Structure formats: structure tokens, C-alpha cells
Amino acid sequence: EAGVAQSPRYKIIEKRQSVAFWCNPISGHATLYWYQQILGQGPKLLIQFQNNGVVDDSQLPKDRFSAERLKGVDSTLKIQPAKLEDSAVYLCASRRIRGWAEAFFGQGTRLTVV
């Protein structure tokens, strides 16, 4: 089966600009996660969707970050305006809804804010 697709792979923007990332999960996977991974650290959960509903967005900086998952399939994560500390890799993952199903990750989008 096709894996989790993310785009773009790399993005460089100036601070205060806006940016959007796109994720296409594996077909049939109801749960979708967005993680932020700063170099050398473990991934930090930003938001979790189940179908098109938000399950957990407690760690999402809502003053500048937003995410949506229209129709319970593709998802977009937006940052507006970006800050220098937002420089990180943004990972999207998806999993089936039941049991101990594995979470599959995309390659991530490396964001550099200058």
C-alpha cells in the first residue's frame, strides 16, 4: 500500500510569513497525527484527528498554528505568522482506529524560518 505522503519536503521562509503543509494519509486510516520534531529531540504531538474531528489539540499553539482535515482524508497544517523557533521537521502520521495498530509516518517537511 502507498505510504503517508507529505509536501513540500523542504521550505524556507522569513519570520512573520505564513506557510502550509499538506498530508495525505494511508487510505482507510481514520487517525491522523501532526508532530513537530526539533533537531535531536523526539516528536511532539501538535494535533490528532479521528476522521474529520479533532481528538487532541492541547499542545497546538492556536494563536499561530491551525490544522484541518476536510472529509476525513487529507490534512493541512498552517503557521501564520511564523517565528524563528518554529524551525523544525513537521511529521504527519496515520493509523487504523483499532487495537495496537502501527502509526505510519511520512518523510516530513523540514521548515527553516530565517
Next chain:
Amino acid sequence: TQLLEQSPQFLSIQEGENLTVYCNSSSVFSSLQWYRQEPGEGPVLLVTVVTGGEVKKLKRLTFQFGDARKDSSLHITAAQPGDTGLYLCAGFKETSGSRLTFGEGTQLTVNP
């Protein structure tokens, strides 16, 4: 506050040596998963442990889940340069809406 504490954070060893990575928490998890991540890639699942006290082996890698399902360890025997990477433990809680929480990771370097 980090829910999952991994140690050590960095490990640099010679080829052929053994090593153990630890993942500890004060919380109980439905399951614990170990991932390996290479530069420029997303994490890839190595194993899932579900039952307290469970031991799973994957070639030279041995994974153990603590009896109380709060901690886990990863032991690598006779490490090889190909084992180099970032090892991440992740705790899964079904009662928290299927939240998957990661530790900070252990960066392993195996020198030839």
C-alpha cells in the same frame, strides 16, 4: 513535562559492543512502541509490546516491557554501524483517545 524519559540521550560505541536503552514513565500505557529514525526520514516502527513483562526479539534487538507497563528497554547485541540512528520509544494510551506520546530519543552511533 516529558511523559516518557529516555536514557541515555546519546550513545557512541564501537562495533561489536552491547548496549541498552531505557524508556521510563510514571504513567501506565496500553502499549509501548519502539521506532528507529534515520536522518531525513520519518520514524519506522521496530516493535510493539503490549503485555506487562513481555519480551520480544528482533534479530540482535531485544525489547522488554515492564511488569507494570510503565517502562521498557531495548537491548542491542553486537552492535553494527548499520544500527546507527535515533531510537524513539512511544507510549500509546487507548483511554486518552489513542494518543501516541514520544520520548526524547536516544541517538546511537556505532563506529566501525
